[in-house]
Amino acid sequence: MAARVGKRVVTFLLVLGGLWALWEGYKWLWERTAWSKPFRVDDLTLPHAHAILLQLGESTSTGDDLWLFLIRAALFTAKSAAVGFAFGAVVGFFLGVVLVQFDVLRRGIMPYVVASQTIPILALAPIVVRGLGSVSIGGSPPPDWVRVSVIASYLTFFPVTVNTIRGLRSADPWALELMHSYAARGWTVLWKLRVPSALPYIFTALKIAATASVVGAIIGEQTASISNGLGGAILNFNQYYVLEPKNLWATNFYAALLGIGFFLVVLLAEKVVVHRAPERLV
Amino acid sequence: MSTVEPTPTATQRLGEQIRYWLPAVVVFGLGLAAWEWLLPDVLGVEEFLLPRFSDVVQALVEERDELLRGAWITFKEAFGGFVLGSGVAIAAALVLARWRPFGNALMPYMIAANAIPIIAFAPITNAWFGLLSPWSKVTIAAVLCFFPVLVNTLRGLTSVDPESVELMRSYAASERDVFRRVRIPSSLPYVFSALKVASVLAMIGAVVGDYFGGSLEALGIVVLSAVNLSRYSTSWAAILVASIMGIAFYGAVALVERYALRWHPSVQRRT
């Protein structure tokens, strides 16, 4: 056990070291040879990796150090993404359950839910976030984070619906016959057989959606100029990129960690809920 | 007693098809009607949330030149990124499949890398290539395609039934032969399911990448500037064009898949 953990830590450090070496090696080689393809490398286009880390200790215009400022921004984005994710997942799951119960409904709606998987829904982000900014609920528009979470929720909703339906229909026919032989009622069959056999499918969708909801939140903030989150920070630091490129890089590292963090949380939930080696992680 | 199954005639089969797809057609009609009348007239959904269907179609017709030009620019970015990202990913997977322990050790990291919000890096690629360059979008689309194709191809190449490989060993086959005749053909279903995902990701990368700058005529810029000018039906028309392009791109990959996997049970049973 300890040996396995040790091996993992070593692999992790090796991967980190390898990435760092690739980064610095690339920078060194391109700077030295002054190659301009695919792009010219200098401290502006590709800062030193350690310089980006050190930048986290510098203070920003808000007065906070960069690392703290970015944690606040990441939490704001995480809130939108998590609320949207949870809402989209619940709605998607229940719609899937309803559609499986009524075959006519399923045949009517399923083709469009599937087609939704082949179109760039994320492109709707600016329209939705801006549009909701003009709606008035109780005299004022919904708060920024709610508008952004709407994007996260519809990016979650579609894959979860599709995979819930696939999963519920994947129940082993023999197991269904067994349930039939117990004279089990529809709800019993659903909860005792169909939902458990759908779980691996649902988690596949949730893993895709975890990443998508973070992407959706960041893009939503960016395109609607909502400044509190990581998307806003990216927008802001991008304007001053020529003066200080490391701020933007650091923000993107936080975004990457947030995306991976969301993914790992879902992965962990899968390990707890589904008692089976997870195979298809993608 | 042997009853001969009556073979369904062409008309009967057509009738079955119609009956199967009827609900979908009805929903399509109801959806359009709701979009056109129910939402704006009865529920009072404002134009900035969803313009009337007929307004979107009108914008589509009136601004078809601008939209088509933008669609072509964006499609080139998406396609370039798709080819570049998938090509490099497949090559990398072939290399990693030959050094199994290495590939296995890296697998979790490649899966985790897939969770990085890559589109958020668009401002940085703009700083690399210049704000107006298509290459920043091509890069974003390529990186988006890279990880899913890499992970799935590697999985396809390595999850071959061991007896298939033992059989090749008994023929004293070279490692190259094992790849050519066993690993590559049996990985194709995995590769194509990843390529279908990648086609969608490439479209997303190109359209959304445009939101951060790019040729002023690109489709994403059309969406964004129309929103800024409150010309909502134009931005919806642009989204519609992007969606049709997305479906067409996906469909094209699916068509190639059907040809390449015509031996596959799932393809043959469909025909």
Added chain:
Amino acid sequence: MSVSTSVVSINGLSKVFGKGGVTALQGIDLEVERGEFVSLIGPSGCGKSTLLRIVGDIIAPTEGEVAVNGKPARKARLDRDYGIVFQAPVLYDWRTVAKNIALPLEMLGWNRAKRAARVRDMVELVELGGFEKHHPWQLSGGMQQRVSIARALSFSPALLLMDEPFGALDEMTRERLNLELLRIWAETGSTVIFVTHSISEAVFLSTRVVVMSPRPGRVASIVPVDLPQPRTAATREQPRFFELVTRVRESLHAVGADEVEETLATEDELA
């Protein structure tokens, strides 16, 4: 060089899996003459499949050596002296029946015309005329296994290694394929090593039955089968057949493994 008719000669062979782990085989000595049909039988865990795989140079022995036609196993494999049939047919889905049979011929570098001619002969031999263009999944289990046998025989290997080839088939199909295998064996004059856990199958097919004991796997006894050739369905009803079945069964009892009881129980049910 000694003049010997032995196709396979196994001397002091042992196999240990893992570092200081399970001893699968210990001190195996066995000679197989040209044209013989030798069955390996024993309870699960007796290492019969492992022995077959060592003879075929799919896995390496820990100790001892295997000579095939007077050459080390590895040399024999590189010379393509083996035809292997597994329990699963291990056919490639992307190849038609004809192309699956031609696979080893392609590896040997035969030209198209020569391959086509041989495939035609093989299809006839296993009585699959008319199915050349079918894909494996369109055939029944028994037909798939016949394709697998045709593929193994297509390049006239010196030695046919069969690892429970009919284990997954129903009893009727199994008996029919037993007869067919004997006919092919007689027509081609090949040498066969056949792994099974069915006593009646071993006796019916073989010229000698090698009974193995488990943990560690050893040769417990060898039962020569003197039933007259050619064997037919009637052979199974001869008193001599029952005597030999009983002898093999008693040898297996003497081995004293729990699993034998299970094997025998199912045998008895079927008898």
